[in-house]
Amino acid sequence: MLAIARQRMLGQSFKKILPAVSVLRSYSSAAKQVIFFTFFILAHNLMHTDMVGEYQGAYKITKGLLEKYGPERVLDTPITEAGFTGIGVGAAYYGLKPVVEFMTFNFSMQAIDHIINSAAKSNYMSAGQISVPIVFRGPNGAAAGVGAQHSQCYAVWYASCPGLKVLSPYNSEDARGLLKAAIRDPDPVVFLENELLYGESFPVSDEVLDSSFCLPIGKAKIEREGKDATITAFSKMAAEMLEKDGICAEVINLRSIRPLDRATINASVRKTNRLITVEEGFPQHGVGAEICASVVEESFSYLDAPVERIAGADVPMPYAANLERMAVPQVEDIVRAAKRACYRSVPLAATA
Amino acid sequence: MAFNLKNPRNIINNLKSKVGLWSLMKQSHSTCCYSSCLNTIHLHRFLPLTTLPQFTNPESISHKKGHFPHFQRFQSTTTEKQIDSVPNDEHNQVSDFPGGKVVFSPEMRFLSESPSVYSQCYRVLDDAGQLISHSNFVPVSEEVAVKMYSNMVTLQTLDTVFYEAQRQGRISFYVTSIGEEAINIASAAALTSDDIVFPQYREPGVLLWRGFTLQEFANQCFGNKADYGKGRQMPIHYGSNKLNYFTVSSTIATQIPHAVGAAYSLKMDKKDACAVTYFGDGGTSEGDFHAAMNFAAVTESPVIFICRNNGWAISTPTSDQFRSDGIAVRGQAYGVRSIRVDGNDALAMYSAVRSARQMAVNEHRPILIEAVTYRVGHHSTSDDSTKYRPADEIEWWRMARDPVTRFRKWIEINGWWGSEAESQLRSSIRSQLLHAIQIAERAEKPPVNDLFTDVYDNIPSNLREQEKLLKETINRHPEDYPADVPI
Numbered sequence: 132m133l134a135i136a137r138q139r140m141l142g143q144s145f146k147k148i149l150p151a152v153s154v155l156r157s158y159s160s161a162a163k164q165v166i167f168f169t170f171f172i173l174a175h176n177l178m179h180t181d182m183v184g185e186y187q188g189a190y191k192i193t194k195g196l197l198e199k200y201g202p203e204r205v206l207d208t209p210i211t212e213a214g215f216t217g218i219g220v221g222a223a224y225y226g227l228k229p230v231v232e233f234m235t236f237n238f239s240m241q242a243i244d245h246i247i248n249s250a251a252k253s254n255y256m257s258a259g260q261i262s263v264p265i266v267f268r269g270p271n272g273a274a275a276g277v278g279a280q281h282s283q284c285y286a287v288w289y290a291s292c293p294g295l296k297v298l299s300p301y302n303s304e305d306a307r308g309l310l311k312a313a314i315r316d317p318d319p320v321v322f323l324e325n326e327l328l329y330g331e332s333f334p335v336s337d338e339v340l341d342s343s344f345c346l347p348i349g350k351a352k353i354e355r356e357g358k359d360a361t362i363t364a365f366s367k368m369a370a371e372m373l374e375k376d377g378i379c380a381e382v383i384n385l386r387s388i389r390p391l392d393r394a395t396i397n398a399s400v401r402k403t404n405r406l407i408t409v410e411e412g413f414p415q416h417g418v419g420a421e422i423c424a425s426v427v428e429e430s431f432s433y434l435d436a437p438v439e440r441i442a443g444a445d446v447p448m449p450y451a452a453n454l455e456r457m458a459v460p461q462v463e464d465i466v467r468a469a470k471r472a473c474y475r476s477v478p479l480a481a482t483a
Numbered sequence: 484m485a486f487n488l489k490n491p492r493n494i495i496n497n498l499k500s501k502v503g504l505w506s507l508m509k510q511s512h513s514t515c516c517y518s519s520c521l522n523t524i525h526l527h528r529f530l531p532l533t534t535l536p537q538f539t540n541p542e543s544i545s546h547k548k549g550h551f552p553h554f555q556r557f558q559s560t561t562t563e564k565q566i567d568s569v570p571n572d573e574h575n576q577v578s579d580f581p582g583g584k585v586v587f588s589p590e591m592r593f594l595s596e597s598p599s600v601y602s603q604c605y606r607v608l609d610d611a612g613q614l615i616s617h618s619n620f621v622p623v624s625e626e627v628a629v630k631m632y633s634n635m636v637t638l639q640t641l642d643t644v645f646y647e648a649q650r651q652g653r654i655s656f657y658v659t660s661i662g663e664e665a666i667n668i669a670s671a672a673a674l675t676s677d678d679i680v681f682p683q684y685r686e687p688g689v690l691l692w693r694g695f696t697l698q699e700f701a702n703q704c705f706g707n708k709a710d711y712g713k714g715r716q717m718p719i720h721y722g723s724n725k726l727n728y729f730t731v732s733s734t735i736a737t738q739i740p741h742a743v744g745a746a747y748s749l750k751m752d753k754k755d756a757c758a759v760t761y762f763g764d765g766g767t768s769e770g771d772f773h774a775a776m777n778f779a780a781v782t783e784s785p786v787i788f789i790c791r792n793n794g795w796a797i798s799t800p801t802s803d804q805f806r807s808d809g810i811a812v813r814g815q816a817y818g819v820r821s822i823r824v825d826g827n828d829a830l831a832m833y834s835a836v837r838s839a840r841q842m843a844v845n846e847h848r849p850i851l852i853e854a855v856t857y858r859v860g861h862h863s864t865s866d867d868s869t870k871y872r873p874a875d876e877i878e879w880w881r882m883a884r885d886p887v888t889r890f891r892k893w894i895e896i897n898g899w900w901g902s903e904a905e906s907q908l909r910s911s912i913r914s915q916l917l918h919a920i921q922i923a924e925r926a927e928k929p930p931v932n933d934l935f936t937d938v939y940d941n942i943p944s945n946l947r948e949q950e951k952l953l954k955e956t957i958n959r960h961p962e963d964y965p966a967d968v969p970i
Binding site: 204206208209213214215217219221224225226244245248249254255256257258259260261293294296317318 | 679681710711712713715716720722723724729730732734737739740741742743744745746747748749751758770771773774775777778781782933936937938939940943945
């Protein structure tokens with residue numbers, strides 16, 4: 132996708148925090164009743180380290196927990212997504228607060244019946260008798276060179292279902308605050324991390340490092356204020372590039388896909404009058420489609436240009452590095468879209 | 484113990500001291516419900532031939548096409564002796580693998596896909612309600628036995644009356660448990676109220692036993708204001724937090740891993756309780772069943788799996804469902820202790836579930852119980868089973884193998900019941916039910932705002948907005964909306 136807005140400040144003291152690990156370190160105080168379910172067996176594990184290499188995937192995040200909390204609370208399970216998700220839901224029905232980890236959300240499809248039919252709908256179907264305070268987390272979306280079955284973004288699959296909350300952190304602050312909020316939340320939450328961001332460091336304030344730091348669910352963050360166009364994104368974004376060309380874009384980090392912070396998005400569009408939605412998932416029925424509909428419904432007269440949607444290519448993710456690069460939005464695509472929205476270049480005919 | 488090739492005597496002694504299974508195995512009569520199968524010992528694979536009890540009937544065995552995998556493997560008792568000792572000849576070497584000690588053999592022998600005899604079925608009362616001699620069972624007091632019987636009658640009557648109500652168009656849907664009353668009530672009686680129940684949908688008897696009133700059943704079926712489900716689910720999707728009975732979910736077998744998760748949580752909390760889950764023969768084909776069984780064994784969770792093998796999964800007979808010898812045999816494949824029970828024998832069901840519960844809670848292990856029975860009713864009110872099975876077969880099971888009648892005979896023999904009590908009970912229940920239905924039918928439906936609550940813990944702003952809009956619309960066009968739904 133885009134170049135990451137790197138604000139690395141050299142020389143200053145900042146902690147090298149793996150987004151999810153930083154959150155996990157707060158668990159010692161906050162999470163008294165958390166169970167972690169992981170599902171790798173030895174063979175799977177080996178494959179994992181080959182695959183993700185320096186990206187320090189899911190395995191690394193839970194490793195420290197196992198040593199700290201023991202095997203009763205950090206379960207290394209047999210390989211069955213449907214099985215361990217069902218078991219996690221059962222534990223949540225009982226009253227514990229399980230955190231179920233998928234190696235990637237691509238594999239969550241094997242467990243999706245439990246996520247939707249057993250977790251999301253239970254509170255409603257039981258009329259409040261069964262609450263499901265469970266968190267499903269794991270890497271989502273494209274990594275690097277992992278092919279079609281390991282690269283799909285599932286944000287919209289889960290965000291379309293009432294009863295679920297869907298969060299997607301960008302940086303360490305998001306990861307820490309949102310994961311804590313997710314675990315505390317009595318509703319089932321799908322927490323979409325990003326494998327490539329596991330290894331990134333971000334500077335964090337002392338407030339973020341405080342053990343009680345928690346972010347509200349359903350509030351987007353304006354990462355950078357601007358006046359010429361609104362760019363919505365989650366996971367990765369770039370505003371730096373645009374400033375060079377005289378377009379000062381307001382960048383909104385969605386943080387929460389469901390519930391979507393329509394108020395912030397609409398307020399921003401009413402200020403800038405132009406909208407570009409960015410996501411790495413497939414274009415049809417994507418997050419951008421929902422945002423576009425919301426803005427058209429609520430702020431139609433404020434739009435000075437058609438909404439531009441930037442999404443991944445409408446193909447299963449190819450493996451070859453050059454093809455993969457072309458299947459995922461790049462900085463240049465977003466810059467071009469922003470220029471189109473600002474009438475600085477010829478509009479592109481909408482593709483099917 | 485991943486490989487059960489330890490000294491078989493150790494296993495037997497282990498069991499003897501801990502569970503008394505050995506005494507159960509000593510039954511002389513044990514008829515399997517579906518065929519004239521031979522009696523056999525569940526663990527016979529570990530016993531040298533010489534200690535197999537009385538019934539080995541070579542003529543009967545030879546009728547079975549000459550497959551004797553079990554006997555062939557143990558032709559020589561020398562194999563057993565060498566399991567634990569250092570090998571002293573190259574033919575029967577022992578070697579350590581991560582899973583355990585493996586005994587090699589130069590003779591290539593495949594494990595048979597099916598046993599030469601069906602696994603035995605535990606039964607205590609014969610068809611005439613008489614106690615079978617030399618039987619083991621957990622005794623029941625008169626009070627409990629009479630309570631069990633009246634609950635079975637209540638369940639039977641409840642099913643009949645509600646089925647009629649559906650046919651009259653008063654409720655939209657119903658599922659009966661006719662023929663499975665013993666499984667429902669006897670298993671419920673053997674549990675404590677702290678045990679958490681994860682039902683499929685043919686176990687309302689468990690709720691009944693725990694105290695769900697006839698009115699509460701009616702309210703759910705009519706989806707009225709008093710329904711604990713706020714009218715959100717189809718009939719028979721009962722649930723009760725306070726009775727530890729998780730709301731029925733339509734998806735098949737999803738409750739099985741839920742039960743294991745809850746059982747694991749109970750173990751973590753060191754509670755004196757177990758999780759119990761019910762499912763049918765069809766449900767055992769689902770992936771969730773296999774995942775849950777495996778998990779339960781690995782995590783050593785106190786869960787009881789009760790399979791109601793009633794011969795039919797809607798219209799699919801068991802011969803099209805699986806090719807294993809029923810469900811109980813699968814337990815061993817997962818490392819789960821199991822038993823096959825005559826599901827129409829209330830006393831046997833009670834004993835089995837009682838013992839299972841003890842093992843589950845005290846030893847932290849899962850138990851699988853296969854209760855063989857017959858689904859006398861149609862799958863549901865949307866089904867007409869005469870389309871796929873003979874009507875006289877249904878009638879025969881309804882009359883000749885009725886579990887309620889069988890148990891009645893037993894309590895009458897004991898002098899705890901009589902025909903007067905019988906007629907009193909039946910007429911009383913029936914009139915109570917009709918009354919409950921009348922009240923439920925006339926009651927108000929849940930209010931409109933119940934459409935929007937409980938999607939999340941707190942109602943989100945968009946739903947609040949939609950609710951407001953809906954109410955405004957109803958106020959403007961009241962003629963377009965049903966009159967019995969309060970705003």
